[in-house]
Amino acid sequence: MRALWILIALLIGSAIILWWRTAPAPEGLVMESAPAPRDPTADAAPRSVPAESTRTEATGAAAVGAPAAKDSPAASSAPVAPLAGSLTIGLDKQVKGATVRPGRLVEKDGAIVADGKYTIKGSGTAERPYEVSWELLMSAADTFIPRLGEKQIPQRIALLDGAHVRISGYIAFPLIVTEASECLVMLNQWDGCCIGVPPSPYDAIEVKLVAPADNSRRHVVRVGTLEGIFRIDPYVVEKWLVGLYLMENATLDTEL
Secondary structure (H helix, E strand, O other): OHHHHHHHHHHHHHHHHHHHHHOOOOOOOOOOOOOOOOOOOOOOOOOOOOHHHHHHHHHHHHHHHOOOOOOOOOOOOOOOOOOOOOOOOOOOOOOOOOEEEOOOEEEEOOEEEEOOOEEEEOOOOOOOOEEOOHHHHHHHHHOEEHHHOEEEEEHHHHOOOOOEEEEEEEEEOOOOOOOOOEEEEEOOOEOOOOOEOOOOOOOEEEEEEOOOOOOOOOOOOOEEEEEEEEEEEEEEEOOEEEEEEEEEEEEEEOOO
8 A cells, every 4th residue: 555655656746847847937937047158269369458557557567667767967077168268277176076167267467366256366386375265165155055966166166176275264173172283264253162153164164284273372262364275075964065175284373
């Protein structure tokens, strides 16, 4: 009896399955179909890239991989040409980190008249040193400002490099030394600390004396005349000019 009922159940189940496969699908019911076969040539086709993306990637590659353009051509090593009718003295000077800017120098009454404004007496020798003014030395600030990228020394100042020079000004000695063989000569009075006007690189000269100053007078002397070999030696720290002028083998005359 049990075997009969099992046979009847199998027959009924088979009939239901056969009817379900052959009956039309009700409206609104979507039958899932098998996926379409894959085109083997699809992977070989190139992918299109939006124009904006391509431009951005190309720009980025140029910014990272391409060498940066130079701001300016390398400085020429050719000699500086003088202005027409001008003296050539000073154009051959080599100044560290700077180039010489030609000016108009003419000889008049045994002196040099520079750029129609500055008169330089003497010949730059030990017997006849150049007599220079602070106005002349300070004029370097017109064309030599390293922090602004301006690195030209005027010819009227370049000619002093290596020459014997005489200049008068305020004197300051080191405060705590046993022997004062160096000093500072300046346009303005300054005590080295709090009184007066601190000097700039353009209106002060660091001086190395031939002989140490008299200890009994070095803190009393405030004004004097110095003669020695003049040097242009820019001292630049992080593009800031700290010092510019030096004087070697100098003598100090305090009797003005």
